[in-house]
Structure formats: structure tokens, C-alpha cells
Amino acid sequence: MSIIDPTVRGTPLIELDHVSRAFKVPGGSITAVDSVSLAIAASEALCIVGESGCGKTTTGRMLAGILRPTSGRLIYEGQDVWQKKGHDLSAFRQAVQLVHQDPYASLNPTRTVFQTLSAPIYRHKKAKGNRDATNRVRHLLDVVGLTPPDDFLSKYPHQLSGGQRQRVAIARALTVDPRVIVADEAVSMVDVSIRISLLNLLLGLRSEMGVSIVLITHDLAVARYFAREGRIGVMYLGRMVELARSEALVSDPAHPYSAALIAAIPEADPRITRSKDRVTLKTADVPSLLALPPGCTFHPRCPLAEPGLCDVLVPELLPLAGREVREVACHVAIRERQPAAELLA
């Protein structure tokens, strides 16, 4: 059972309830996501972080309703999305939008910015007549900071910088008045110098339009910045291993894997980065998704692993006693009532 962040009021807007997703691959079947539960409130900012192959993109695609879970439910406003039909399903599809990593690939190169943005407006009858549609497009360009809008209406994607393209992609997501935006590595491909402004744009949509934003990223520093008023979820080999308030997660990680990640991150500060304490893992080898270890999948690498416990029982994501909003899937941290970072120190 995943608790909703109690600092965010109200019932969850969208929820993953024990969703799993398997894929057939040569040599068998892999479980890319294994029983992940996540509840997101209206206007919440949440980040999902993890290394490649951890299932974060698959989780995002299931949250956006473009990939059907093998088991488990996607719940939007209290209703099971995959039981919906016709008009209801169409309403969900508009309410949840996905922004892709690569704006070079996600925008049609033969369409102008106006064509790209007006198509969904016409299709979903979001405007009355051409003039209204043009005004909406202008307004959206203004919202995403492409000003003055008239300079951009007739531009093609190749005439825009990477950052500007990603702004167009965000504007396109906004054409259908979404309640949730899932942004998969939305800033990874733009230059370091402008990443923060794109993150601020997304955060602004949250505070000004009440949109919930789920940012999927491999970069914990980006996650910390983006979710500074929200939560970060850490995934490892298909499971959510920790879900906590952003500052708690980076300053005092509860799961040994989160602790190892945070200790390993090089920082843009020579004094800090050269004096950081390391967490030494038992092995650098990441198990194959085709042959996952039993019990906790992190146990073969975990410095806290206990034989007979961690290699046998799958840990559930449970609230850590006495700590503000944090859940961790670690037998040892839960039993000791202490975050792994403190147990490792």
C-alpha cells in the first residue's frame, strides 16, 4: 500500500496500484516493472529516478496510459482506466500527457509550430473557429516562454534550438488542458545551461495551472531541484525501493541503494566531491532482468544484506517509523527503524 504524501491535500488524482509489466525477449520474459504502487495528488511534483533498466520509463508509460500493465490497476479519479471505454477513455487520454526525451524525434519535421499545436486543438474541439485556435496557440507559446509568439508560429522544428523544441513539445501537451504531465527525461537532451529554465517552466505549470508533474530522470541533482517541494521515488530492477520527500532522500537516504547512488554522484564542487564518503558495494555487477536474484534484488550488492532474510523475502515498500513521509523497501532499515545512510555510517 502506497501512502499519499500527507502534506498534499486531497485524494489521489492518479494512482498505480500494484502494477507490473512483463516483456517477451529472446530467451524468455522479463519483468520490467514489478508491483509498483504510487499515488499522486493534484498539482504534485514527483520525480522517479533510477539507472537504465530500472523500469522508470515503463512506469511512466503505464502512468500515462499508453502501456497496459500485465497486472495491477491504473486509477484516475477513483476509476480503473483500463475498464473505461469510449468517451471516458478519451477524456483520460487528454487528461494525462506524455512529454518525450528527444524533441528532435517527437516533433514532426514537416509541420510548423502552428500546425503542430493547432492539430490537437482542432481534433479535440478545444477552439471555436480559426481565430480562436490561433489565439489559443499564441497563448500557449506565451505560457511556455516562446515570446513573442508571432515569431514562432511559422517556424519549423529545424529552425529551433533543442530547448525551444522541448518548449514546443510541452506546449503541445498543454493544448488539451491536461491534469497530469509525465515528462520522461525531458531535460536530458538540452544543454546544461538551460535545463533549470525548462524545469522552472514545468514547475510553473504545476503552481499556476494545478497540473501534476511526474518527471522521470536519471539525474538525482535534477530530481532534487525539481521535487524540492515534493517526493522522489527511487527504482531498482523494476521495483520502487524508496519513496520520500526530496530533501530527506538526498540528505539521509533510507535504502542502501539510494545511499550508494547519492554517495557515488560526482558534484560540481571540488571540495565536496573530493571528500565525499563512499558506499562500497559488494559487486559492481547488476543482475540481469532475465535472472533476478530471489528476495531483495539488491541483496547480492548490498553491504547491509543479511543471509536468510534479504535473499529469501521480497521486501515491501513500508513507512519508516518516526520519519516524515518516507517509505522504504528494505528489511534491515525497517527493522532497525533507521535509514540505511545512518546504518552504513
Next chain:
Amino acid sequence: MTPILSVRDLSIDYRTSRGPVHAVRNVSFDIAKGETVAIIGESGSGKTTLAISLIRLSPRSARITKGQILYTNDRETVDIRTLPDDELRHYRWSECAMVFQAALNSFNPVINVWEQFADTGRAHGMKDTKEIHARAQELLDLVHLDPERVLKAYPHELSGGMKQRVLIALSLMLEPQLIILDEPTTALDILTQRSIIDLLGTLRKKLGFSMVFISHDLSIAAELADRMITMYAGTVVERASVTDLFYRPRHPYSVGLLRAVPRVSGAMGAVESIPGSPPDLIRLPPGCTYIPRCPLAIAACAEREPDLVPVDTPEHEARCIRWKTVAEQVGTAEVAVAEKIATA
């Protein structure tokens, strides 16, 4: 002591239908033996163009319009720009090796790792297969890979981190004195990135080579660099020791880059993007190229492009007439710039 590499007043243009792109403009810097220099800047700053020119691998459309690239070993000093082809072949790999950005694309996909080593060895005059094999084993061992397993593997069978390790091992094959790394850890996962950084640090200590690395990722520079060079619009705008650049930057662009990167440890501070985008390198404006994005620009900045002048110490230079104002804003404390600005 003579620097191992001395780049003097180097300019490189790319020919395009719109006219020459001035990708590198009047760049000078030295690298001492055993030293690690990081070149930072955003895409389009000229850092990769500069790096590949150091081993004369620039594409045909690139033309060095002026300057020298002087390389000095125990015996002599040569200008890479004018080196005859046979000597250039020796220089590449035996004296100076390069590790490219995309580890994936640097291998021949249809031959296994052993053959990659054998090819490299033979191309550089190693005739004895047994000797190449022994060297390959020794190097893979050095980069913490299992030689038995890895030598038989094809590139697609290796993970990203393993490929990067194999590339580093390959670059060390002929004991080069200088290694150029273009974004060596970009696109690697955090734990893999950490192990590559640690590996480079250990190898440098053990083998004593010099490194130049090109990165938009400031954190890798913070880990490994002795000295730093900030490039903007094809030219060097600041040159400093790693601590001076991170804690006492004197060019507004360096300040901008430092503030653009959030950290995981310590206070977040006033993190902010740099507004605007880099200038068109075909039609460069007169004066300082950073004016449209600079919070400190004044009328005098537009008169002529500023010179690279010594700031706090003779070893620290910045191309900015407003550096004293920058100094007042960021001070001298050894605290990240974003943090200082937040508390100011």
C-alpha cells in the same frame, strides 16, 4: 619545464554555404606533464572542434586558419599542424590517444575485443601477436576487467561501462603521454560513472600521463581537473585552477555555468539557467560575444572584444572588463557560487 602540449593562438573555421563558421578563435593554453585540464562550455562553444584538432582528426570542412599545436616529448618539439603523415601516425596513439564521446560507436562492431587490440597494435608497428596479447591482458586487468571473458566478447555483448573501460585500456596500449577524453562519462549510469572517474584518477597516478577532457558536465571536472578552461563562442573566456574556477570565477559566463547545475549535497542555493543562446559563429558581433546573455554588460563591453587578462593571480585569467564586479559579487570563500549568491 616545457609543457607537453602548447596550443598557441589556434583558430579553426568550418566551411559552410553561408560562409566560414569561426568555431575556434585564437585559443592558447599549455598542459604540463602529468596535469589534467578540463575544457568546459555548452554545445557549440568549440570545445570538441578544439579537441579533435589536437590529433588532427578534424573533418574535411574544417580548416586551421592560424596557430600552432606544439607537442614536446623527451627528444623534440613538433608542430602537429605540419607533421608529415608517417610521423603523425606515430604521434596518434603512441604519444597522444583519444577516447571519444560515444563508446558504443568507437568499436568495429563485427570484430571481437581481442581483434580490436590486435588491429591497434599492428597498425602501430607491434608485430608479435603474443606481445600484443600479453599487453591486452595486462591493460584489461588494469581497468578491472576479466581479460579471458572480455577479449572474446563482441562490442554489443559489453555494457556501457565495460565498453568505456575497454576504450580506456585501448587508449593506453602504446603508453601515450597525453590522453584526450571527450565527454568520457556522459550517458553512463551513476555507479558506472563513479567507477570510471575513480579508474581515471588511479591510472593517472600510476602511469603519470596528462589528460585533457572536454565536458559540459562540471562535476567530472570538479573530480579530476587540476586546471580548467571555460570556452564560449569559440574562444577561451577564463583559465584558472580548479578551485579558483569553482569558487572564485571571474567571467560572468563561468558564473552562469556554475549556477546552472544543481547539486545533491550542500545547500541548493540560487540555481538558474543562462538566458538566451550562444551567438551565430558566422556573423560574430563586435565586442564581447557574451553581451546579450550577460547580467553585467555595459556600453564599453561592445567596443571591442576584451583581452584575456590576469585577474586575482597571474595564473588566473578572464576575458572580461567587468571582472572586478564579478569578484565583488562572488567573493573568495570556498563555497559553491550558487550558494553564495543565495546568501548574498
